[in-house]
Amino acid sequence: MNEIRGKKILILGFGREGQSVKRFLAAHYPNIIINTADQKDGKDYLKHLNEYDTVIRSPGIPSRLQELVDYKKNSGWITTATNIFFSQRKGITMGVTGTKGKSTTASLTAHILKQKFSDVRLVGNIGSPMLDHLDGVTNKTIFVIELSSHQLEDIRYSPHIAILLPIVPEHLDYYASYDAYVRAKTNIIRFQTKKDVVIFHSTVKKIAETSLGKEIPIVDSKFSAPTLRGNTTNIQAAVTVAKYFDISGDTIKKSLGTFHPLPHRLEFVGEYKKIRFFNDSLATIPEATIHALRALGSDVETLIAGGFDRGLDYTILRDYLNKHPVKTLILFPDTGEKIGRDVSIQKFFVRSMEEAVKLAYKHTPKNKICLLSPASASFNLFKDYEDRGNQFKDWVRKLAR
Template structure:
């Protein structure tokens, strides 16, 4: 995916300072490595007890068995001491170390505890003996991460893939040595408080997202750019050629110049492949291995995933398209073949005008809309084109079964349906994976009935 920040400064005043080098006094001071290695922590608090929190607890129990571990989480915690919802914590001074899960916004915590904060990602970076390739970006990071990992593996390198795309990083730590290349997908949440950067950093793109989590868009961009902030001479930064970034690392730009045969749909995936190729070139892996691996690489689940052809209609699951730009890329990838789109979800304050404009000039004929942004996008379309109600068939629903049933009823045989919501899922579904799974299940189930 292209790293588009052009035009950013006008829309988000102050963001130009982010690109020209910056200081951030909200981030954690110092290097926590010496603290973790040489200081005994009697009292440790884990904020949040999902995948990362559980992984941290196992790590701490093994490495600091005499420490008292307290857990604050909104849900019931099995097998560990739980005090309550982290929002109710009052006795911050009782703890020597506070491990914050990535899902808890830093802005919601008192600044006085920042010097005590660490994270699962920070502990991993401080403890990992192997070389880390870190990949971030609003979109494209999972595909780019998986491509890099698969090529390294095909070339016979000792490698592991960690982060959002796999198990928590600390679960792999025991099997990592100095010969291991760690391919780490890093979210902005994981990067925000990190005081180290990977040896090779890849930044795919930055678009407005997670605006409910950060102070503002500039704060989100700062978190993303943390992937290169602590790099030094001898490190590498792979970035889009249209957007120069300040860094002490050796800078390697990428575009969409790689023309490897691929099953991946869309121009945006050419950027992902190109970014992966730049990393692979650093390791001196030959083109034959790269090209063969890319040719056999299939799209990841929930990312322009081909579900199947049922009743002469093709179904694509793009549930991870949680911002308008991702859905625009999906529409462009399927082109004239796309007849029906299912979109809409939770409103996090991003600009939906571009997706409204894109649908109006596309060959899409049927809109199946989830609240609340589905209605918002439709209203924008009607404001832009007063004749829109006569051009599109519109179904509004809050149930996936009805959405898929509507897709079967409206879609022209031989054409395609895509779930690409341009929005997050939390108002109707557990997460994007739940949304995508329900879509696939109903596509298959209803496809068996005439």
């Protein structure tokens, strides 16, 4: 395999994907030397790159780090789990990317395809490492792959079918510029051929036109799902894929009715003390929070927002809040100050989820909605967006007693 060169291999980053790479290499390359290096090992974890023939970069480690740039200049070979997967692929590969909605679109697409095809595998950034799912693959296997910008930034392959969702500013703490972020996303179609397909949202039409593959726009459809409130674009993308595979309207409708929404994405937590609580912890950009507010409508009177500051501009969210009937803002640092600035409604600044939910119960009127939709990353106060969402749900239930 061209992606693994030499006998000494370093897995750079040993999280979920790095551990998957190690399992794959141990099973398929018994005669190579495999070592790992991780940020948890200390500041010198990149010191010994030149001792290795191949470095396998994990998604959380930027390819622009000077040590990696120097290693590559010195004829070092850098690859990724994503590149290894695509070099080994059989069957049909379908990649999904965009700023928000990737997981729901990928999951819903796989759910619909499974009604017609016997071997559909949902893998990738959704939390299921690709290399763990290569066993037993045939030419009839269909992979639905959620692909993040981190996985795409140095990819050397493209999926047979690329699904391009809207792209807006995010991860500006990771990328040198928004343009660099867009270039990473665009790589999903960079290596497509005339035999391939790109299915795209109208907002990324110019990007889609750079593909050599067949262009299919995501179009409005009559399909909807009560459990997928606020997911119109994701539904339309999945339906467009289903129609490409000649899946009947009846099957699509039935699939939408049996699909279980993913947690932390406009998730209905429940009604407690006559207040409805929604968990949208995955909303890490202002556009996502605006989307949630629009989806739930004027019943949202309390918004819990704020978190880790990645340099995003919150002007559009502030402008929207000044027009929306939200009555109370409960704000976490660091972006809470930015979000609340010049917004002329009641504001509280908190440092724990317990405090936030206590205030929500106190200030949200009966028969109204409290929405957690942070418009920010979680890493300053929480382990990740899942931890933040789970703490919200836990405190909502505890304080309801």
